[in-house]
Amino acid sequence: DWDNYRFICYETALCLIAVLIRYGRYAEIAHLIDSTYFYERVTTRNSYSGITVFNDHYISSLEEVRKRRLQLLRVSLTADLMKERAEDGLVDFDSLVEPDLLLHYLTLIRQRETQPHWQSDVWFPRLSPFAEHLAGIPVLQKLVSRRHFDRVKILFGVSEPDKLVTLLGQCADREATYREGVDTFSYVIQPLGRAVPVDRLASVP
Numbered sequence: 001d002w003d004n005y006r007f008i009c010y011e012t013a014l015c016l017i018a019v020l021i022r023y024g025r026y027a028e029i030a031h032l033i034d035s036t037y038f039y040e041r042v043t044t045r046n047s048y049s050g051i052t053v054f055n056d057h058y059i060s061s062l063e064e065v066r067k068r069r070l071q072l073l074r075v076s077l078t079a080d081l082m083k084e085r086a087e088d089g090l091v092d093f094d095s096l097v098e099p100d101l102l103l104h105y106l107t108l109i110r111q112r113e114t115q116p117h118w119q120s121d122v123w124f125p126r127l128s129p130f131a132e133h134l135a136g137i138p139v140l141q142k143l144v145s146r147r148h149f150d151r152v153k154i155l156f157g158v159s160e161p162d163k164l165v166t167l168l169g170q171c172a173d174r175e176a177t178y179r180e181g182v183d184t185f186s187y188v189i190q191p192l193g194r195a196v197p198v199d200r201l202a203s204v205p
Contacts, residue, residue, distance in 0.1 A: 003061040010126070011082055013054040017099035018091045021139055030154045033106055052107060052123050075129040075186045082127060093130070098137050100125040105140070105192055106155055108178060109171050119178055128187045140195050146202040161201040168192055 020029050038048045049056065062077040074080055086093040103123040111118040125131075135141070142148040149161060158164045175192055182189070 003059045006057060006059050007062075007078065007081070009054045010078070011085070011096075013051070013103075014082075014096045014099050014127075015089075015091050017103065018095045021099060021102075022095070024151060026152050026154050030157075033103070033110070033155075050107070050121055051103065052121055055103075055123055055126070056120070058124075058126070076126050079127045079129055083130065093127075094134065097125075097127045097131050097134065098139065100127040101131060101137050101189070101195070102139060104128075104189065105195060108175060108192070109156065109167060111174060113174055113177075118174075119181065122178060124182070125187065125189060128189050131188045131190075136190075137195060141197060144197050144200045144203055146205055149202040164196075164201060165198055168196060168198060 017029060017032070020026075020032075033051050036048050036050065037053045038046060039053065041047050059078050062081065066072070066077055067074065082096065083093045086096060100123075104125040107121060107123040111121055115121070139152060143152065143164075153159065153164070156164050156167060158167060171192060179189070179191070
């Protein structure tokens with residue numbers, strides 16, 4: 001009954017992050033990711049969640065009902081529909097795939113295994129089946145530049161490249177656990193170690 005709202009919230013969140021990336025507003029992105037969002041459920045008042053509240057459940061009317069009715073062999077009808085809608089939009093589709101994957105990595109980094117059900121607080125990138133043709137996520141690939149690193153480091157909450165390397169190393173076991181439970185092949189979700197140029201961080205001006 002609420003799938004139309006789920007889709008619109010998901011699309012709107014990605015459009016917002018995409019525009020902030022375009023204009024280099026990384027502090028605002030970090031603020032959105034680190035904020036707590038309060039909402040009301042039918043049976044519970046004053047529930048709260050992180051940014052994954054805008055992407056907390058797959059859209060069953062598309063991914064189950066429509067797939068079954070039309071016998072569609074597609075990975076993500078959510079991604080297909082969003083791609084179609086982006087053709088006439090102000091934000092092109094590739095610019096939506098980037099924040100989708102970026103939110104996945106940043107929410108994964110922020111989790112702690114001691115938190116119960118921490119996997120549900122990781123943003124799942126439903127547009128990532130279309131990431132196969134991309135060379136990488138620009139905002140992460142550009143971390144080879146020291147100037148870019150200094151602008152983007154607020155997203156990771158670190159001050160120096162070696163701190164980010166340490167942070168990614170601490171995330172390795174958590175990432176492996178998470179990837180065991182999702183279809184990272186069909187959804188083209190690259191490991192963090194490949195998404196971030198760890199060996200070349202801030203190596204050029």
